[in-house]
Amino acid sequence: MKYLSRHLLAILLGAFALGTQAQAEDFRVGFVNTDRIFREANTAKTAQAKLEQEFSKREKDLNDLGNTLKNASDKFEREAPTLSESQRAQRQKQLVDQDRDFQRKRREFQEDLNSRKNEELQQVLERANRVVKQVAEAEKYDVVLQEAVYINPKHDITDKVIKALNSAK
Known part of the structure; x- marks a missing residue:
């Protein structure tokens, strides 16, 4: 009886291993590098240009104020020895x-x-995620990762996503 149970268990484990091997061959994994999307996609570049335009005047005013403050501080350092205690x-x-x-x-x-x-x-990421989903469905990926310690370059679909993002209106 024990011999039959062990033999049956070995057969079942072998069949299970063959079944999972067949499933693993059909399993497709993709990877997307979000940092590259933020650097290279036209939507990200547009967002960056929009921010620069929106904040450039304020940044210039702030830099001017910093320079004025530095000049006033330098002037004070030069004149401090000649000022009275109350003026200083x-x-x-x-x-x-x-x-x-x-x-x-x-x-x-x-x-x-x-x-x-x-x-x-966040808006760029939401659009990118929609495109990732479209690419994954079109090319029948089972899973697409955005973070990984290591990824084989053959699984990287970032170029496809960037191309799709840039061509989308």
């Missing part, structure tokens, strides 16, 4: 207040820029 304290307080205002504006700018960048990239 007053100018120092003005510089500290201006620097605090500059840091606040710079932080607000960075937060606004990051927020808008995330919004734009």
Whole structure:
């Protein structure tokens, strides 16, 4: 009886192994590099240009304010030895207040820029995911990964996705 059970188990395991081998041959895996999509797809480039246009004036104003503050600080350093104690304290307080205002504006700018960048990239990612799904369905992929430690280049479908994204209206 034990011999029959072991023999039957061996046959079942062998059949299972053959069945999974046949299924594994039909299983298709694809990989998409989202960083490349964000760099190379026209929608991502358009989003980047839109952000640059939207924030360029504010960035220039901020840089000008930083330069003005630096020049005022340099002037204070040069003139400090000749100023009276009260004048020095007053100018120092003005510089500290201006620097605090500059840091606040710079932080607000960075937060606004990051927020808008995330919004734009989210839209690009949503479009890219729709295209990935279309490519996967058209080419009968079972799974498409966006993150992997290693991927064989033959499974990379990023070029197909970028081409489809760029040709879509």
